[in-house]
Amino acid sequence: MSHTVADLHRGEQGTIESLSFDEIPLALMEMGCLPGKQVTLVQAAPMKDPMYIHVNGSHFAIRRETAERIVLTKRLCDEF
Amino acid sequence: MSSKKIKIALVGNPNTGKTSLFNQLTGMTQKVGNYPGITVDKKQGGCKLPDGTLAKITDLPGTYSINPNSLDESIVLETLLDTDSKDYPDLVVVVAEVENIKRNLFLFTQVQDLKIPAILVINMADQMERKGISIDLKKLKEALKTEIVLISARKKEGIEDLKQAIVNYQEVPREIPFQISGKIDVAYFNELKNSLKEFPLYKSWLLLTQKQEASFVSKTSRRILASFKKDPKKVKKYQHKETIYRYKFINDILKRTYLVDPSKAKDLRSRLDKVLTHRIFGYVIFVGILLLVFQSVFDWASVPMDWIDGFFSNLSKTVKDSLPEGVLTNLISEGIIPGIGGIVIFIPQIAILFLFVAILEETGYMSRVVFLMDKIMRRYGMSGKSVIPLISGTACAIPAIMATRNIAGWKDRLITILVTPFTTCSARLPVYAIIIALIIPETRVFGLFSLQGLVLMALYILGFAAALLAAYVLNKVLKVESKTFFIVEMPNYKLPSVKNIIFEVVEKTKAFVLGAGKIILAISIVLWFLASNGNRDFKNATQQVTEQFSESEISEEALDQKIASYKLEHSYIGVMGKLIEPAIAPLGYDWKIGIALISSFAAREVFVGTLSTIYSVGSDDEGTIKQRMAAEINPITKEKRFNFPAGMSLLVFYAFAMQCMGTLAIVKRETKSWKWPMLQLVGMGLLAYVSALITFVLLK
Numbered sequence: 001m002s003h004t005v006a007d008l009h010r011g012e013q014g015t016i017e018s019l020s021f022d023e024i025p026l027a028l029m030e031m032g033c034l035p036g037k038q039v040t041l042v043q044a045a046p047m048k049d050p051m052y053i054h055v056n057g058s059h060f061a062i063r064r065e066t067a068e069r070i071v072l073t074k075r076l077c078d079e080f
Numbered sequence: 081m082s083s084k085k086i087k088i089a090l091v092g093n094p095n096t097g098k099t100s101l102f103n104q105l106t107g108m109t110q111k112v113g114n115y116p117g118i119t120v121d122k123k124q125g126g127c128k129l130p131d132g133t134l135a136k137i138t139d140l141p142g143t144y145s146i147n148p149n150s151l152d153e154s155i156v157l158e159t160l161l162d163t164d165s166k167d168y169p170d171l172v173v174v175v176a177e178v179e180n181i182k183r184n185l186f187l188f189t190q191v192q193d194l195k196i197p198a199i200l201v202i203n204m205a206d207q208m209e210r211k212g213i214s215i216d217l218k219k220l221k222e223a224l225k226t227e228i229v230l231i232s233a234r235k236k237e238g239i240e241d242l243k244q245a246i247v248n249y250q251e252v253p254r255e256i257p258f259q260i261s262g263k264i265d266v267a268y269f270n271e272l273k274n275s276l277k278e279f280p281l282y283k284s285w286l287l288l289t290q291k292q293e294a295s296f297v298s299k300t301s302r303r304i305l306a307s308f309k310k311d312p313k314k315v316k317k318y319q320h321k322e323t324i325y326r327y328k329f330i331n332d333i334l335k336r337t338y339l340v341d342p343s344k345a346k347d348l349r350s351r352l353d354k355v356l357t358h359r360i361f362g363y364v365i366f367v368g369i370l371l372l373v374f375q376s377v378f379d380w381a382s383v384p385m386d387w388i389d390g391f392f393s394n395l396s397k398t399v400k401d402s403l404p405e406g407v408l409t410n411l412i413s414e415g416i417i418p419g420i421g422g423i424v425i426f427i428p429q430i431a432i433l434f435l436f437v438a439i440l441e442e443t444g445y446m447s448r449v450v451f452l453m454d455k456i457m458r459r460y461g462m463s464g465k466s467v468i469p470l471i472s473g474t475a476c477a478i479p480a481i482m483a484t485r486n487i488a489g490w491k492d493r494l495i496t497i498l499v500t501p502f503t504t505c506s507a508r509l510p511v512y513a514i515i516i517a518l519i520i521p522e523t524r525v526f527g528l529f530s531l532q533g534l535v536l537m538a539l540y541i542l543g544f545a546a547a548l549l550a551a552y553v554l555n556k557v558l559k560v561e562s563k564t565f566f567i568v569e570m571p572n573y574k575l576p577s578v579k580n581i582i583f584e585v586v587e588k589t590k591a592f593v594l595g596a597g598k599i600i601l602a603i604s605i606v607l608w609f610l611a612s613n614g615n616r617d618f619k620n621a622t623q624q625v626t627e628q629f630s631e632s633e634i635s636e637e638a639l640d641q642k643i644a645s646y647k648l649e650h651s652y653i654g655v656m657g658k659l660i661e662p663a664i665a666p667l668g669y670d671w672k673i674g675i676a677l678i679s680s681f682a683a684r685e686v687f688v689g690t691l692s693t694i695y696s697v698g699s700d701d702e703g704t705i706k707q708r709m710a711a712e713i714n715p716i717t718k719e720k721r722f723n724f725p726a727g728m729s730l731l732v733f734y735a736f737a738m739q740c741m742g743t744l745a746i747v748k749r750e751t752k753s754w755k756w757p758m759l760q761l762v763g764m765g766l767l768a769y770v771s772a773l774i775t776f777v778l779l780k
Binding site: 019022024025026027028029030031032034035042043044045046047049050052056057058059060061062063066 | 144145147149180182183186313316319320323324327349350353354357358359447450451452454455464565566567568569570571
């Protein structure tokens with residue numbers, strides 16, 4: 001199981017590993033959501049949808065289905 | 081002194097204060113027009129530069145990228161690519177905000193790559209110190225090869241510097257620091273460049289990556305572009321790569337020139353968002369704000385509305401008494417003055433609603449509402465962004481439907497457009513107000529809430545419920561292909577600027593009064609004509625009635641009344657009302673209400689005006705409209721005409737029926753088809769008729 005933005009808890013951070021090019025809208029990248037960038041989950045609406053994130057200096061909300069496409073690098077605890 | 085003119089386009093992200101800057105530069109010279117074919121506002125104004133040159137400034141819609149995601153964003157693309165258009169700018173001023181300079185530079189490098197002279201404005205510079213931001217302007221200018229001006233649009237700081245920079249714009253080096261060529265698939269881009277030599281490479285690239293073909297490009301060029309489009313996956317991959325490279329370029333520059341001291345960063349945003357976007361408090365606060373808005377609209381507006389009502393009925397009377405009797409006097413006092421009054425009376429409510437919407441937008445709160453409501457609205461086939469049109473719809477459906485153009489998905493947008501007319505617009509208010517006053521007693525529930533107010537609130541809820549229900553059905557029924565995604569920026573919270581808000585409210589109210597006003601005034605005059613002319617019976621009214629009552633003892637006053645009502649019955653409009661009476665009698669209406677219904681299909685607010693025209697034609701009774709309506713008796717049942725069942729039935733009818741030509745016209749324009757407005761007209765009409773029938777039958 002890959003770890004995505006949708007798995008973040010409120011206030012938690014992660015680093016973007018990759019975005020699936022075919023499914024990610026260009027606009028998301030143009031807002032600054034790029035591989036290698038830190039992403040923080042600022043707030044989530046009920047059912048974690050939509051999700052309000054902070055990445056690369058931008059604050060914006062995306063739906064859960066989009067958040068699931070943003071893969072994060074594995075957390076340390078996953079490796080042990 | 082030169083009489084040169086230069087054309088300047090303001091480009092920038094939303095929420096950067098671009099509109100504040102535009103207001104400062106152009107002041108009262110600005111005009112809001114339309115782009116041909118679509119209803120996106122085109123804001124232009126003039127500005128005199130220090131060297132005497134006149135600058136024509138266009139405020140383009142806010143966007144994050146030249147690649148458009150919505151209808152208004154596509155205006156930016158078109159303006160910057162169509163070199164033959166009369167609005168093609170000599171210079172682009174990119175407006176960035178000091179806290180979010182990175183994303184703004186993305187757009188800036190795109191404009192530069194198009195080989196259009198561009199200068200950068202960094203707005204809200206007054207907040208730099210407080211937020212711990214420092215910028216090495218000299219290095220940044222060198223790296224971006226452009227002129228940079230620091231301004232604070234709200235404090236009017238730096239505006240003169242900007243004007244001077246515009247004058248000097250010829251001296252801005254034309255070297256382009258970031259170009260798409262030479263980075264990704266060099267062979268592919270070289271071939272593209274050589275195939276379309278007359279365009280800058282980036283223009284060709286933008287043209288070929290758009291879904292829609294540009295109408296302003298020649299057929300030959302279009303064919304060449306199409307040949308580069310054969311592998312859409314490749315094109316998409318290159319677009320992503322372009323984005324990555326652009327940001328890399330910008331990050332490298334900002335690392336050297338832009339510093340933030342994190343200890344100084346005060347976080348108003350996170351503290352407010354903890355509450356305002358909270359999964360429980362967020363919703364509680366939103367409902368609270370909505371209640372506050374509606375409460376204020378009624379409370380604050382009722383006083384000026386009473387004045388306006390009183391003023392126009394006095395004016396009518398004065399004109400009638402002071403001018404010599406005749407057709408012209410009657411036209412003025414019975415047609416034109418009540419007609420204008422019928423428009424002016426809406427100004428308080430509409431202005432107050434626009435005021436609240438403008439404040440919610442300016443502070444940044446509206447984006448939080450979009451975030452909170454998205455999941456709920458999606459269940460009904462709409463998007464969080466549909467909330468704004470639905471709230472604006474309580475003022476008027478016309479601007480509300482225009483506000484749907486920032487909804488990205490076509491299906492979401494179409495459903496929002498189709499259901500927005502269900503929300504209780506201010507044109508329904510006078511109808512509701514007068515009927516409620518007639519049928520609901522002025523009592524208080526629990527000694528606190530006014531019963532009349534509660535009924536009015538129930539009608540608002542009925543409107544929203546109908547909108548959601550209709551959306552739910554449409555979502556199941558409509559087979560429209562559309563892929564949607566949802567990205568909403570959460571801007572920083574800001575104190576609203578008084579000047580911006582005044583501009584916004586005045587502009588929107590003016591547009592409504594002039595747009596809807598023309599229709600209402602025209603209809604009032606037509607109605608007056610139809611009510612004061614008629615067939616042979618109408619012309620012989622005096623004789624006929626006098627003969628009829630020649631045997632009976634009747635006062636002269638009562639006889640005049642009989643003549644007046646006989647005349648109305650045989651006027652053209654009376655004949656029309658009688659014609660539809662059989663169809664509306666089951667709903668509890670008579671031919672007089674029928675007349676009001678017919679005229680309401682032009683615009684609902686005409687209802688009250690029509691009844692007042694109908695009852696005032698030939699009558700010397702100077703009471704208000706309400707008193708005249710309350711005195712109406714149903715000749716068959718001898719009950720009041722506006723009794724409880726008939727009144728409720730009318731309320732329900734007006735809640736559902738699509739009675740507004742202005743809205744139908746705007747829906748046609750926005751959907752580019754008559755199919756959708758016709759669906760609204762017939763669908764909502766049927767719903768209104770059936771519901772009103774059921775209401776009347778149940779309550780009778």
